[in-house]
Amino acid sequence: MVSERGLEVLRVIVQDYVASREPVGSKTIVDRYAFGVSAATIRNDMAQLEEEELIAAPHTSSGRIPTDKGYRVFVDQLSDLRPLSAAQKHAIETFLGSSVDLDDVLSRTVRLLSQLTSQVALLQYPTLSRTTIRHIEVVLLAPTRLLTVLITDGGRVEQRMVDLQREVDETLLDDLRSRLNSTLGGCPLAEAPTRLEHLGESFPPETAPLADAVARALMEQILAGRQDRFLMAGTGNLARTEKDFPGSIHPVLDAIEEQVVLLKLFSEMAHDGTGVAVSIGRENAQFGLAEASVLSSGYRSSSGELARLGVLGPTRMDYSNNMAAVRAVARYLSRLLGEG
Structure with a gap:
């Protein structure tokens, strides 16, 4: 059982590793964060996290990085998402508000989401079962x-x-x-x-x-x-994060070309209390995305049909920011289409 302080140690390890791509050691944690305990105590907390398979040593060094399980615990602890900045909110309203029709607004949405998150953005067209x-x-x-x-x-x-x-x-x-x-x-x-x-x-x-x-x-x-349609933007972001795929980036590229695979993954993801679903690393193995994470949220068309949008990227991503962006864009898109 991980203590409350242990969860805080996990949180700062995730945050530091996402920001620097460098393994995080106990001395770094003590120097940067006011835990009020010694480096030896932090090492004990890290040993417990490692025993629970929440962190691991990538090589023989004092630093540790989060595992898929560690990212999952971290995400599950995110009860409050960091709100978007005023500039980000203004960008959403300005860029999407000038759309001329449904195709244009969805195309703009996926491009904007890619820019906000620096990940591959994915968007499913609304289904048309109730469309007239x-x-x-x-x-x-x-x-x-x-x-x-x-x-x-x-x-x-x-x-x-x-x-x-x-x-x-x-x-x-x-x-x-x-x-x-x-x-x-x-x-x-x-x-x-x-x-x-x-x-x-x-x-x-x-x-x-x-x-x-x-x-x-x-x-x-x-x-x-009436066919399922999928929009995608920002695949170039994968090339910039290729080092975050320890095996090979090619299975990820193959998977995102198979829209049927992505649609099936979207359909099986359950949204949590934040309104965002997150599937991490090995949870995506059956879809060929064992080294990637996928975030999604639902939006509604003007006829009430539900569809999903989200982002795909390496497990080393800024979950808090990306979840907030996905949720904000989904909510604004629902509101925009509802006014149409």
Whole structure:
């Protein structure tokens, strides 16, 4: 059983090692922190931490570094996350507040989170099981070319070009646009393909092929939008921390290329009382990330769908700052999308 002082010793070992990448010795702890006890007492505390497998000696020296288990105990003790600075909060509001649509805000979010944490940022698109179609626009680009635009209640915009076998005029286009919105306006995405299958039947034989071509394009847009999508930014940060992966960084690079793996990991992570889930080192072994840590938090789209965002990096990371950043960005994103 680790004493309260022992947990404090673990905390400063984690903090010093994260900051310096150097093993931490008892003399360093006594010199830097006001524990009010001798170096011999701190060594005894460190011996107990080592016996509990919370710290380890990377080589024959007096210094110790945290183990995966030590990081886990440290994270579990973080009842209060360090708040973001006023400058960080302002950056979130300014950068995300100027987004033009859902794709833009999510792209900005993942880039911002990478900058705030210096880790690889990950973001899952909202699932679309409860998403409905807000509006469909059909734009004439050329006599035989159209642009279909599908807009959901969550703010997602999908576009697709449609090449036609015959020319079309604005009168026919107005009729097509009106029927599409009458048929699909407010329709759940899950039901839309079934309704589109029969769209051409309501048109005269000479214009039915046009309606069918547009219906096929819209079905492709809807089916593409229903797939799980993942955004990522900051993979270059891994190269800068390559020394923190004692084995090899290549399994981590392989794992982050497999979006299905990351989505499965996200889905299995349980959020704690801080609203952030943390999976550390060997806890990620089945996903090929035994030398990495993953932090995630949930956010909600305007239609109430839950998705996750987070960061991935080496186990030697600033958990307090990164957890606070992930939580703050997730909360702001939920608020921003809820206003949309």
